[in-house]
Structure formats: C-alpha cells, structure tokens
Amino acid sequence: MDTQLWKQVTNCLTKKKVIVVVIVFVLFVGLFFATKSVVKMLLPSDSRKTQITSEFVSSQINGISELATLHHHYRKVANYQDAKKLLVYMPDWRINKSIKEFSLIYQGDVKMGYDLTNVKIEVDSVTRTIFIHLPEPKILSHSIDFESIQVLWERQGWFNDIKFEDFKQFFISEQKKYEKENYDELKRLASERAQKIIRLNLGSNIKLVESPESDEKSFIDRWIRPEDGYRIKMP
Template sequence: MFKRKNTDTSSEIKKNKDKLSNETEKNEAGVSVETNKKDAIKINIKNKNTGILTRIICFGLGCLVTFIVMISVGFKMVKSETVSTTSDDGLSLPGETQVREVTVEEVKVKLEEIGELSTYQGTYSITYGKKETRELLEKFAIPFTSNNITIECEGVVKVGYDLDSINVEVAEADKKIFISIPEAKVNDNYVIWDTMNCSEENNILNPIEFSQYQELISEIEEKGLEEVENDGIYTKAEDNLKLLIEKFLEDFEEYEIVFM
C-alpha cells in the first residue's frame, strides 16, 4: 500500500520537472525573440545614422569643391587683369598694370565716327536787286527798255572737312596726340525759297526772262557766302570740330590732345 504512493509522488515530480523545463524553454525562446528584435532595431538605427553621416560628408565635400573652384576662377581673373612688365634689366616685375598705348589707327577710327557732325552751317539774309536795259551794239542803252527785279531772301551755307585729310600723330613718350586739321570747304550754299520775297518792274519792250532770275539767285548766293565768311564761319567750324574731336577722344584720358 505504501509502495504505490511513492510511485505516484515520483510521477508527479517528473511532471513538474517537465513542466518547468517547458516553461524554461519558452522563456528562453521569448528572450531570444526579444533579443533579435532589439538587435534589428539597433542595426536599423545604425544604418540610418550611417546614411545621414554619409549625406553630411557628401554635402561638405561638395561645398569644399565649389569653394576651391571659386577661388581658382577668381585667382585666374585677377591674374589676367594684372600684367607682368619687364624692367630695363629684363627682370619681370609682377603685379604692375599694363599702361594703355594708343595708336594712330585707333584715333582715326574714332575720328571717322564724327562723320557729318563735322559740318557747320551759317545763315545769311540778303536783299538784292538788278536792273536790266536793252543796249544797242552792246554799248548804248535804249531808252524805255529797262526792267527791274528785287529779291529779299534768306540762305544757308554749309562748310565741312574731309576727315581723311586729318593728320594724326601719337607721341607715346609725352602722352600726346597731335592732330592737324585741314581747311574747311563749302559743301552747300542755297537760298531758302520759302523766305523769298520778289518785286518786279516789267517792261513791255523788255520783258523779264527766267534767266534773269537764275542769274540774280546765283549772285545772291555769292553775296551770302561772302557775308558768312566775314562773320567767321570757318573759325566757328574749326572750333566746333575741335570740340567734337575732344569729345570723341575722351576715352584716351591719359593723353593730351594738341591741335596743330
């Protein structure tokens, strides 16, 4: 009777051991799974940190390369603006800026730009009349055969220069540009027809002919030219041209303009 009880007790102890063993295995499995999850999270965090660090490094390298390129380009630009000159001993003097040298061709190109601006005009106002009488044998005036024309008008005289005839010399050592201006020439001389006022005394024995008007206009233009010449049109034209030349050559500020 006592022997059976011991057997039951032994069986119960064995079951408890098996149960404890199973629970232990479950706990170990749970711990193992939890450990794997934590490791995975750590690996994921590490990968993210590595990616962020990589981006930061790439961005920093990009900025560094850009900065180096900008410095290099700036250095080249500064270097291109700074020209090394040579001393009398043949030694290079770095950092000195090259002084501009003006050539005759450069000056002439500038003068060609003046073009029609070199033209100067003066005006005149003339009242002029002429009497025409028939003559016998071109010596004796025939009575009662006279006619008379009087014209009052204004006119314009234009003078200018042949720019190709302007002589240019450049003295580099003295920093001077010598310019020789030729004499001005009359380009145009005409009567302004809208200003013309004409009075006539015709004669049936000697009617006014168109050729008389033509001759009278030509004489008026000659008198008008004489008037503007006495008024100093050539001097004014030369002064005007000098101002134009100085204006068009103002880029050569290191040089003195000398008119000959």
C-alpha cells in the first residue's frame, strides 16, 4: 500500500513538473517574440518605408547613365606605310623609293556606356533579390588628342608626299582598329563601372545586404533583427 501511494505521489509530481516546464517554455517563447516585435518597431527599417518594386528600382537608375559611363584613356604607338606605283612595270627598287611612311605616338579617349532606360529589372520579394539585366554597352565617343601626337620618324616617297589626308585616313583607321581589338576589355571595364555605380546609387535608397556581412551576424542578432534588405544580382 505504501509503495502504491508513493507511485501515485511520484506520478503526480512528475505531471506537475511537466506542466511547469511547458508553461515556462510557452512564456519564454511568447516573451521572446514579444521582445522581438518591440525591438523591430524601435529599430528603423528602410524596407518597411519603401515598397521595393521593379518600377521603383528602375526610377532610381534611369538617370545615372552618364555616371555609369566608362571613360577610357589610352596611349599608342602606330605606324603608317603606303606605296604608290607610278608605272605598271616599275622595278622593285623604284617601288621601295615611292613608299611614304611614318611612325608616331598618340593618345586617345573612348567613352563606352549603357542606355539604362533599357535595363530589365526583376524583383523577387520571396528571396529578396533584385535582378538587373544590363543591355549591350555601346561606344558613345572616340576622340584623338591631336596635341599629344609625337612623330618619331617619317619618310617621303618619290612623287608620293605625306599629306594631311593621309593623317586623317590613318586616324580613322586607327580608331576602328583600336575599338575592334579592345572591345572585349572595354566591355568588361564598362560592366564593372556600371555595376559599381548602380550598387552605390541603389544603396542610398534601398537597404542592401551582402553574403559575407550576413554570415558574420551573431545568432541572437539574426533572430532579433533578421535580414530585411535586398541582394543585387547582375547576370
């Protein structure tokens, strides 16, 4: 009888302990989320102030085309050679004598940029990601600094003098050649420039987060204030 009574008392105490533990756990969880809500209300949140849509993002970057333009300066050594055949059966040594040529150093400037009014933007509110698809960049201007020209050497040909038109056609050809040979590199630099400016501009109006920074957040900080910013992807 004493043993049975003791078992009943033990079971009763065990049930009470379980009930107490459950009550404490519920109170703790309730207090935790209540504290979390209060903290979130007290802390400023940019994402609550502004609804992030593709239209909003587009309005933020449409006016920064000039800022996002790549200004590329270069210096180049170039050679020019032209042979004028005076007679159909001119000997080779005379052809050599008719060659006009020169070598010079010059500097140029290329501007390459994007028409940001044609940017395609998608906002994924679930993953909080902004996808920005840039159009193909275009060369906006290409100029030669004629004051920078240094003629290294030149040679006139027989009845084939170097003329102003020779220099004009030479530089037109040089511009096209430089753009063709360096297009991929200019495109890469223009893309890096545009992405940097777009991120800086959006960062002043939208809270942005980066993976390295979010990984460094403490466990408590992640619970009290989860990431409410956006990531930018520019595929």
